[in-house]
Amino acid sequence: MISLFKKFEGEGILGINRRIGEYILPFNPREYYPLVDDKWKTAELARQFNVPMPHHYGVVDTFGGIRKIRELIQNRPGFVVKPANGGMGNGILVIVRESESESGSIHYHKVDDKTLSEKELHHHISGILSGLYSLDGNSDSCVLQERLECHSFFQEISFRGIPDIRVIVFLGYPVMAMLRLPTKESGGRANLHQGALGVGVDLRTGTLTHAVCNDKIIHLHPDTKQTLSGRVLPHWETILEMASRCYDMSGLGYLGVDIVLDETRGPLLLEMNARPGLGIQIANRMGLRDRLRLVEKIRNSADGPKTRVHRMFQEL
Template identity: 90%
Template sequence: MISLFKKFEEEGVLGINRRIGEYILPYNPREYYPLVDDKWKTAELARQFNVPMPYHYGVVDTFGGIRKTRELIQDRPGFVVKPANGGMGNGILVIASESEATNGLIRYHKVDERTLTEKELNHHISGILSGLYSLDGNSDTCILQERLECHSFFQEISFRGIPDIRVIVFLGYPVMAMLRLPTKESGGRANLHQGALGVGVDLRSGELTHSVCNDKIVHFHPDTKQTLSGRVLPHWETILEMASRCYDMSGLGYLGVDIVLDETRGPLLLEMNARPGLGIQIANRMGLLDRLRIVEKIKNSADGPKTRVHRMFQEL
């Protein structure tokens, strides 16, 4: 077992304990966690820094306020329901459309083609308020958010839902990235824990490289049957600059930044994560440590996002 750990270290693999002890605890001041854990606070912060995000239609923060849900989402072309303090995609509902049944009741159509009654939707929101999906188990707030229009780049390589791009940022420098593609198993959500596909991304070019699903290497999307390697993500440099700016915005030295591509609006910040997972190493078939050490040698986070991105390109 000791030799196995040594082999991982030699290959630059960052483990959980080292991630916490050498990067999260020293570089992420605890007082800044609420800025990224609470998605409503993240949205307010992004507005101050002119970082584009999906539009928020409103929040439901009391049980009595649930009755106003219909008013907040009426005539919207789809919407997303999510807990403000949720994690790993838990509690998120993506509604594609609504229809009126013959009895006059509203039915909401999810991206996985299942439907919810208005009573079921309100019950789900009640669960969010109760803290059923919150990171700390405390009572929560429900956010009603714009449903994005998936960028045409993903049309043939993703199964419903909206893919996102996870970028690990250290002291303002993007160090590794992966694309997360929804699958049938994940219910149209781009979450690896629920069965989404993780695809490594070449940091300099934005070219897709290796793919993994449920911690197993795959060579094509399990539902679309399309190969992924060799395709180049659009708006790549803009995506990295946006991720880099999140360091200045959040005050967190080590973070994960999740960005989505909307067909009309381009790259949008979805959320930030103060404790990003390590599956990105599997998708890229390389460890994080070497990239983190590059940034530690640079030791200059005072430059702007564009300069930091290009400096990282030079170091790779």
């Protein structure tokens, strides 16, 4: 066991305790957590900093407000239901369309082809308000968000839902990235805990490298049967600059930034995470520690987002 730990140490693997003790606690002031934990507050912050995000149709923060759902989503071409303080994709519903039966009742069609009645949708939102999916278990709010149009780049390599790109940012410098691809197992959601794929990304070029699913190395998408490595993500430099700007916007020194690619609007900030997971190291087959130490060496507080990205390019 000791030799295994030494091997991880030699590979620069960042563990949970070191992540918390050396990066999250020293560089992430607690008073800034609500800005990233609450998706509604994140949207307000992004608006102030001119960082593009999916449109928010409204927020429901009382049980009485559930009655206004129809008004908020009327004539929308699909929508997303999210707990404002949720995590790991729990509680998120992606509705692609609605239909009306002969009796006049409304049915909501999810991305996995399953349907919900209006009563079931209201019940789900009640669970969100009760704190069923919140990070701290306290009562929560429900955000109604625009459903995006998946970028054509992902047509061959994603199963139904919208993929996202996770970028780890340290002191404003992007240090590692991975693409998360929905699968049938994940219900069309880009969440690794639910069975989505994690695909490493070469930070300098945006080229897809290695892929993992449920911590196992794979070479083909299990549903589309397409190869993943060698493809180059579009808008790559813009994605990294947006992730870098989130450091200035949030005040958090160590964070995960999740970005989606919309077919017409391009890169959009989905959310920020003050406690990003470590699975990105598996997808990239490399540890985070060397990259984090590199930032501490080259860091210049006068650098802006574009300069920080190019400085990393030069060092890699």
